[in-house]
Amino acid sequence: MPARRAIDHACPIRDVLDRIGDAWSLLVMIELAKGPCRFNALRRVIDGISQRMLSVTLRHLERDGLVSRAVLPTAPPQVEYTLTPLGHSLIDRLEPLRQWAVAHQGAVRRARAEFDTRVMDPAT
Amino acid sequence: MPARRAIDHACPIRDVLDRIGDAWSLLVMIELAKGPCRFNALRRVIDGISQRMLSVTLRHLERDGLVSRAVLPTAPPQVEYTLTPLGHSLIDRLEPLRQWAVAHQGAVRRARAEFDTRVMDPAT
DNA sequence: CCGTATCCTTCTGGATACTG
DNA sequence: CAGTATCCAGAAGGATACGG
Numbered sequence: 619m620p621a622r623r624a625i626d627h628a629c630p631i632r633d634v635l636d637r638i639g640d641a642w643s644l645l646v647m648i649e650l651a652k653g654p655c656r657f658n659a660l661r662r663v664i665d666g667i668s669q670r671m672l673s674v675t676l677r678h679l680e681r682d683g684l685v686s687r688a689v690l691p692t693a694p695p696q697v698e699y700t701l702t703p704l705g706h707s708l709i710d711r712l713e714p715l716r717q718w719a720v721a722h723q724g725a726v727r728r729a730r731a732e733f734d735t736r737v738m739d740p741a742t
Numbered sequence: 743m744p745a746r747r748a749i750d751h752a753c754p755i756r757d758v759l760d761r762i763g764d765a766w767s768l769l770v771m772i773e774l775a776k777g778p779c780r781f782n783a784l785r786r787v788i789d790g791i792s793q794r795m796l797s798v799t800l801r802h803l804e805r806d807g808l809v810s811r812a813v814l815p816t817a818p819p820q821v822e823y824t825l826t827p828l829g830h831s832l833i834d835r836l837e838p839l840r841q842w843a844v845a846h847q848g849a850v851r852r853a854r855a856e857f858d859t860r861v862m863d864p865a866t
Numbered sequence: 867c868c869g870t871a872t873c874c875t876t877c878t879g880g881a882t883a884c885t886g
Numbered sequence: 887c888a889g890t891a892t893c894c895a896g897a898a899g900g901a902t903a904c905g906g
Binding site: 631633634635639645648681682683704707708711714715716717720722725732733734 | 753754755756757758759762763764768769772804805806807828831832835836838839840841842843844846847849850852853854856857858
Binding site: 695 | 881
């Protein structure tokens with residue numbers, strides 16, 4: 619995605635999509651929705667995320683008030699991440715979308731297959 | 743966004759976000775939700791989209807069965823794009839998300855401001 | 867009018883190495 | 887353990903030119 623332009627501010631939903639549309643934010647939030655979790659624990663369970671992107675993603679979410687960060691007074695220091703009420707309210711609103719995906723994934727797959735054969739197949 | 747990896751298929755909502763999370767798909771769908779529209783008309787109203795990205799985006803949406811393409815038998819040839827019922831059902835499901843964005847954009851902005859001062863400010 | 871093809875810049879994000 | 891810094895490959899996307 620390129621840098622956001624002026625037009626984007628016109629649509630509030632764009633702000634949300636910019637926040638959760640990337641590869642990892644949603645996955646991290648879903649994981650944290652199950653309960654608080656520490657950095658490396660998240661890293662293990664998310665599978666495939668690089669240390670850098672987990673760090674970047676968590677910072678982003680924390681900045682937007684969707685995730686909170688707590689340094690536990692232990693030695694060695696542990697850091698626990700928790701989904702905030704705001705974060706919970708967001709993933710709740712994502713539920714209809716998930717249901718749509720489940721309900722219509724068959725239709726989309728079929729549309730794709732039909733499109734691919736129609737475009738690839740030169741037989742008119 | 744990087745190329746999708748194996749893990750992504752585990753989450754149906756990822757498929758949806760990959761479809762509407764990019765910069766233009768949503769804007770195009772919102773525009774088409776108002777009614778059928780031709781290529782250059784879309785291009786004018788979307789403002790900022792390049793000819794290439796409009797073409798790519800429309801093809802993507804058409805492939806997924808969210809938009810249909812009709813070549814009108816006029817001279818010069820005109821092409822009309824229409825949001826399918828499937829496409830309509832998807833943007834309907836986006837409404838709760840839009841409402842969330844509107845309702846909480848203040849909270850997010852405040853969280854951001856607080857975060858920025860806290861991180862930037864070396865006091866403590 | 868409606869696109870596709872090519873080029874080239876910009877941005878994303880993984881790998882790696884190093885701090886508190 | 888929990889990150890940050892640097893480097894670099896690859897993908898996204900705008901500009902431009904050309905075809906149906």
